[in-house]
Amino acid sequence: MSYLLTTIVFLPLAAAVICAMLPKDLAGAAKWVAATVMAFDVTLVGWLLATFDVRGGVQAVVDIPWVPQIAIRYHLGADGISLAMLALSALLGLIAVVASWKMDKSPGTYFVMLMLLQVGMNGVFVALDLVLFYVFWELVLVPMYFLIAMWGGERRSYASLKFFLYTLAGSVFMLVGIIALYLYSGPNNTFDIAELVRASAGGAFNGIQGWLFLAFFLGFAVKVPIWPLHTWLPDAHVEAPTAASVLLAGVLLKMGTYGFIRIALPILPVAAKAWAPWIAALAVISIVYGASVAFAQTDVKKLIAYSSVSHMGFVMLGIASGTAAGLDGAVAVMVSHGLVTGLLFLMVGMVYERTHTRQIAELSGLSSQVPAIGGILAFASFASLGLPGLSGFVGEFLSLLGSWQSTLVPHWMTVVAAVGVMLAAAYMLWMVQRVVLGEASEAVSRISDITAREVAYVLPLIGLTVLVGVYWNSLLRFVDPAVQGIVTILARVV
């Protein structure tokens, strides 16, 4: 029994409670509380990473009955995939706090929301009981709704509600699926993921796997988001404040793909295989569609939002392949997209803070006026388009490799997806050319360059992007053992 994960997950809740109780004239101290707690949280995750046994298995487990009457358990644990996502979530959480340092519109409430969001994000990736998973999953919704609705841009009211309703609508179907899994799980009904995997291997869900998969698919696909369920994403991203955008793109989208890897694939392998070509098709459409629409954007943030749709398509393609390479690639894209898109949003946020515009037409020549900001933005764009040596390349390469190897995904889909990579290169470079290069526009001409605080919070992201890109194994040695387990399950069914 280890309380490490419990501490990691609920530490931000303590911060939220403290922030909520701060008197009004001390609200400025909220950021210090949040930053301190998140720094401690990241340290704990680092400790977990350092002591993690990379040979695999679920570690740091805690398992206590919660509602014994229907076998709901408080069951947390982390395998390699969980750990990678948890680390991403905690790191981006800390960065989001530091990036919101200048938040002056009711900062107390703001940091309460940020910390509550963190509880949900951390919890989703380590919950091993489906009800617990669902609790954390939904816990994310409300703080994110408020982050957008209260601190967002012009159309925040619309965007936040759209985000909330879309995700909620998806997740209630998932809840039906969860209950159905419980009811069909055999004599000892259970919500426990590992036990459900065993029950599934014993044939408990034969015959209804398709329906169950559909229920989970709806819940996860909205979150990812897969075309055509993606329309909430650009709205939410554009309206959200910078920190919320970072977390939305960096962590929340991964909850969907993580759900596929953790729940849908191992528990419903038959359906997952049967559905694989269709998921791959949707993934490829997402890739190409996201990339093409990104071309047409005039708002940098919206461009990045659509590039997210495209990148998450690669994750789904890797998942659909069902091969070790594909799944490794999927997780790698998840991590890399978290780092890189987080970085992109942070840079755009910096630019917006200084120029008050995100219109590509009004921005140009960042490199001449503010070389550091321009340079990092260019760096992030290169990472995003999948330049070898940076993290983006690892995942996309492995995803495409996996889908090519896979018997489930037709080859032509892989080819089309590969075209998406080129499109990404094109729209990103075009953006860089217009925004970073050239002569400084009026909006850009009088702004100051990056500050020490800003350097402090982008540096870890840059470092990790390079580390993962150069030394793949730094990530994959955690992820691969867990992926092998899922591939074995998938291989067992016809």
Added chain:
Amino acid sequence: MRSYLLIAPELVMLASALLAMFADVLPVRGRRVAAWIGAAGAAAALVIALAVGPGSVTLFGSMLRFDSLAVFARAATAGLTSVYLLWLAGNGASVGRTREATTLALLAAMGAMLMSGARDLVLLFLTMEAATMPAYVLIGFDRGDERGLEGALKYFLLSMVTSLVMLYGMAFLFGMSGTTSLDGLRVTAFGSLGLIAAVLTIVGLLAKLAAAPFHYWSPDAYAGAPAFSVAFVSSVPKIAGVVALVRVVGVLGPQVRGLTDVMLTVAVASMVIGNFAAFGQKDVRRLMAYSGVAHVGYLLLALAGGTEAGSIGAVLYAVAYAVPSMAIMFVVAEEGPTLDDMDGLLSRRPLAAWAMLVFLLSLVGVPPLAGFFGKLYMFSAALDAGLVWPVVLAFAFSAVSAGYYFGIVRSAFLGQRPRAVRVRSTRNRAADVAIAICLLATVLLGLLAGPMLSVLGYALR
């Protein structure tokens, strides 16, 4: 004599009702004395109800039996009434005369508490009347307000008609089984006449719960009534109503083929009508009336499954629904009934705004609040009984309901209004404490459901 000891909670309620009615002649004077007496009395009733606990003995011949489900409903009713009167004590002046309101609420709660243990058709009917009759007065509590009186009259007429229909059905049941005892009802030999009698009997209960198509009274009645009345009428008596429905359906359901189909139809109709009609409502009372119809639909869905777990889930959910909906009406009573009145609640009263959010989220069914767990238990049971598509529909509607509930959230959190000019200094701490208790209950009812479930004997398999 022992029988009277075991209905001590109800006797305490009755005594405090009488005491509250004559509060003016007590040595302690003041507008709010009556409400304080009532709150204390109801709290005492709650404690006694829990101390007495469940028993398998039938009291007064075959009239009453307080099994664990009845004790739960009884305790919840007493507890909620206590919280309600606490709020009333804190808000005395804005309500007008608290004396009558307190008395009526206590008497209604007393009726509801007996109703949850009723094992006899006659007692069931009488206690139901005792539980609803004060509601007519409460709905029309503003004597000068024509809309309120119209709503009250509408409620009274519809409620009476359905009560009579119910009585008619009970007469059939009595004729067929030769007894009015619920446990003694035998209608299997009478074919479709059994179904007719059973349907007629539950119509009365369905109408009191405002299930479609018997819901027409509720939007008008609520919208015409002062919000503090709605707080009580829309929540507390419903718990016992659900328990009574559980009893009647529990006895007749297995004997009468088709009764569950009727329930299912009513359930689906309520969900559909309630959820769609709630959209676009500008008056929070009206919105809550329609959403109440939808919630009753969810409850009936669980009952339509016909399983023990479904019944327990439904009663749990009735409580999980009553707490936040009552608390929302508290805030509405303090702030004003329309969505515009909610504007800028966050800046005026941040704690009330956040509490409101929690209540609304619980109604939507967002974990880890009471509403979520209630729905989980209830819909699991319904799904287990094979009602797959209705359950999927119910879940979908839960998500849809966020659309109109968030209208309130948007007003409260995003709406801008210059600081209110209205003076409302009538509120004191007690009102805030009442809302805080509701908040706590909304959070804890869900998280700590385990012990409660085991007491009630909830088991899916």
Added chain:
Amino acid sequence: MPSAIPALPFYLLVTAIIGGALMTIFSRNVVHAAFWLLEAMVAVSGLFLLLSAEFLALVQLLVYAGAVAVLTLFVIMLTLRRREDAIRPLDTSVAAAGLAAVFGIVTAIAVGGFSPLPARMPAAAPGIAQFGGELFTRWALPFEVASVVLLIALVGAVWWSGEDEDQ
């Protein structure tokens, strides 16, 4: 005590009850309607007599015919100023009538679906003493609850008709 109810008086009374009820609804003059109501209530007490329930018949006469119907007449008398006000428009609802008809037919078919119960009358009609004993022992609780219901009605009536002392 007869072993079965004689048919002719029964049908006469039933016709009187149903006819009275119908006339209550369809009379355009509310005073007439009130009298028809009175007629129906008296007929019901006749039905009780037929069942050898003399006490109930008496109560029915005293309470319903004596008090309720007379109270109704008083209310009409006190609220109507002119003779013409007693004429009301006949409110017909086709939908409700249709619904009632459908219900009646369905019930009739259901009732006709099985043979009538063998009517077994008890050897002796229970006396008033026995009735009182039952009412205050076995039925004590419902009796008390009924009195609470009346109390509630009283409080409500006082509230609605009372003066507003607060304002």
